[in-house]
Amino acid sequence: MKKIKHSEITPENIYKKRRSFVKKLGFGASALAVSSFPLISNASSKDRNELTSYKDITTYNNYYEFGTSKGDPHRNSKMFKTHPWNISIEGEVDKPIKLSMEEILDSFLSEERVYRLRCVEGWSMVIPWMGFSLSKLLSKVNPTSKAKFVAFESIYDPDQMKGQKYPVLNWPYKEGLRIDEAMHPLTTVVTGLYGKKLPNQNGAPLRIFIPWKYGFKSAKAIVKIKLVEKMPMSSWMWASPREYGFYSNVNPNVNHPRWSQATERIIGEGIWAPRVKTLMFNGYGDQVANLYTGMDLKKFF
Numbered sequence: 360m361k362k363i364k365h366s367e368i369t370p371e372n373i374y375k376k377r378r379s380f381v382k383k384l385g386f387g388a389s390a391l392a393v394s395s396f397p398l399i400s401n402a403s404s405k406d407r408n409e410l411t412s413y414k415d416i417t418t419y420n421n422y423y424e425f426g427t428s429k430g431d432p433h434r435n436s437k438m439f440k441t442h443p444w445n446i447s448i449e450g451e452v453d454k455p456i457k458l459s460m461e462e463i464l465d466s467f468l469s470e471e472r473v474y475r476l477r478c479v480e481g482w483s484m485v486i487p488w489m490g491f492s493l494s495k496l497l498s499k500v501n502p503t504s505k506a507k508f509v510a511f512e513s514i515y516d517p518d519q520m521k522g523q524k525y526p527v528l529n530w531p532y533k534e535g536l537r538i539d540e541a542m543h544p545l546t547t548v549v550t551g552l553y554g555k556k557l558p559n560q561n562g563a564p565l566r567i568f569i570p571w572k573y574g575f576k577s578a579k580a581i582v583k584i585k586l587v588e589k590m591p592m593s594s595w596m597w598a599s600p601r602e603y604g605f606y607s608n609v610n611p612n613v614n615h616p617r618w619s620q621a622t623e624r625i626i627g628e629g630i631w632a633p634r635v636k637t638l639m640f641n642g643y644g645d646q647v648a649n650l651y652t653g654m655d656l657k658k659f660f
């Protein structure tokens with residue numbers, strides 16, 4: 360029998376083994392998962408829902424604080440300090456709080472959530488995240504009736520994040536959601552992936568993830584969550600309001616001013632693989648379309 364070196368056992372191997380073991384026990388994949396995969400037609404050569412490899416998920420990143428090339432975050436975030444880490448939840452709330460990362464991990468059980476990340480640039484990955492619904496965290500602070508939006512702020516630390524020494528974006532990275540979007544069960548506080556701690560390049564120690572929106576809405580390394588009355592300005596709206604709207608729902612019918620959003624490239628399939636059709640709300644329409652009833656999604660892009 361071939362001996363496997365420890366270094367050859369990737370998180371992906373372990374993860375897939377665990378999955379098949381759970382399946383053998385007869386629980387089905389859902390024993391570990393709150394996978395909410397949409398039914399997808401127009402699959403490409405490979406199954407469109409196949410998990411992206413751990414390597415691709417952790418070496419092909421967008422994280423401008425660590426550089427603007429896809430390999431930069433992986434290379435430049437190795438020494439990033441994620442401990443100690445505190446997150447404050449404040450603004451239009453009855454009980455503002457500051458929680459340490461340990462308190463968050465102790466208070467909220469992270470579960471596996473397999474969601475597709477669709478980047479506004481036109482590629483996608485399927486990622487087995489670990490996390491829990493943001494609504495659970497927000498219920499700790501009792502939002503007031505004036506809390507109409509939620510603003511997220513990533514860490515500002517130019518000594519550790521060299522990208523912040525350049526005005527690529529209006530630092531710190533900021534994003535926002537309407538309160539009902541933030542309270543939707545699919546909106547996830549992410550603490551890990553592939554059953555492991557969240558790698559620095561993916562937003563450690565804590566990021567959000569909104570499956571039906573373009574990836575840039577999912578701010579990494581969050582230190583502040585503020586409930587506010589007025590629609591907050593995001594870093595991307597600030598950079599180019601014509602290109603990046605507040606909602607940024609995945610929508611194949613609304614093109615980016617500089618490119619089409621009708622199709623996407625599945626990371627890991629190779630650059631010659633056919634692109635696949637992008638789905639409205641990234642395929643999560645059954646669960647989220649009702650948030651936008653009566654809204655003109657071309658106007659509110």
Ligand code: MTE
Binds near residue numbers: 560561562575579
């Ligand atoms: N969060 C911060 N703080 N800084 C960033 O540059 N990039 C966004 C988003 N969150 C970004 C960020 C973009 S454009 C995308 S597509 C996703 O993170 C990428 O997440 P991933 O690298 O884990 O795939």
